[in-house]
């Protein structure tokens with residue numbers, strides 16, 4: 515049984531631990547399509563990161579299956595998984611995991627050291643183009659440690675794109691950035707989404723970013739509480755419903771907002 519969506523999970527559960535067990539995901543079915551820009555939201559401990567890690571084949575579910583187009587990801591060996599991830603999925607994390615002593619250009623090229631289909635000159639050319647796309651044309655040869663937090667995250671975004679993945683998974687990509695840089699990083703992800711048709715799935719606590727997504731998936735206790743497919747027109751309406759729980763600015767003093 516294949517799948518026609520870009521990425522699909524069927525009946526996914528995840529239990530951590532052997533003696534003390536924590537059920538992080540309680541049976542999830544989700545489909546993601548090419549070019550979708552989705553945000554996963556929910557309180558701390560609701561299972562967002564666990565879900566993202568399973569979607570990205572960084573972790574295996576306890577039960578259920580994950581499909582990428584026609585192939586079953588959960589049936590792959592660890593070696594096949596590593597190759598699958600490298601070819602199809604880009605990752606952006608809150609802490610960008612750049613190699614500090616390497617330049618911006620070298621950091622972007624790291625994923626290509628494993629996947630070597632094109633010539634190194636072509637790859638370097640593409641890495642330079644991507645660094646230009648993220649506004650770092652003048653910083654190619656700066657070491658990662660000599661860049662600001664926002665610039666480092668831009669390098670991480672360029673790096674996530676180097677193997678032309680169909681999908682980018684981002685866990686709190688703006689978690690440690692100020693609001694202006696957050697907005698710039700969001701705009702950049704959107705530009706990539708529209709120009710390259712790359713699907714994005716973000717785990718975010720940032721209500722501005724979630725509010726602008728095409729789709730908002732709300733999790734609670736390891737389950738999908740709601741899955742809002744929004745058009746530009748309906749986005750405001752959806753957010754009016756979701757915001758009372760997640761919008762820090764609207765409900766700064768509420769007990770629930772402290773959990774975010």
Ligand SMILES: Nc1ncnc2c1ncn2[C@@H]1O[C@H](COP(=O)(O)OP(=O)(O)OP(=O)(O)O)[C@@H](O)[C@H]1O
Pocket residue numbers: 530531536537538556557558559560561562563564565
């Ligand atoms: N490696 C692990 N071992 C044991 N339990 C874990 C592990 N990772 C997560 N959990 C538990 O699984 C549940 C879901 O965690 P997860 O990190 O997916 O939630 P989250 O919604 O991403 O939270 P946050 O917003 O705080 O990052 C939580 O109860 C958490 O304590």
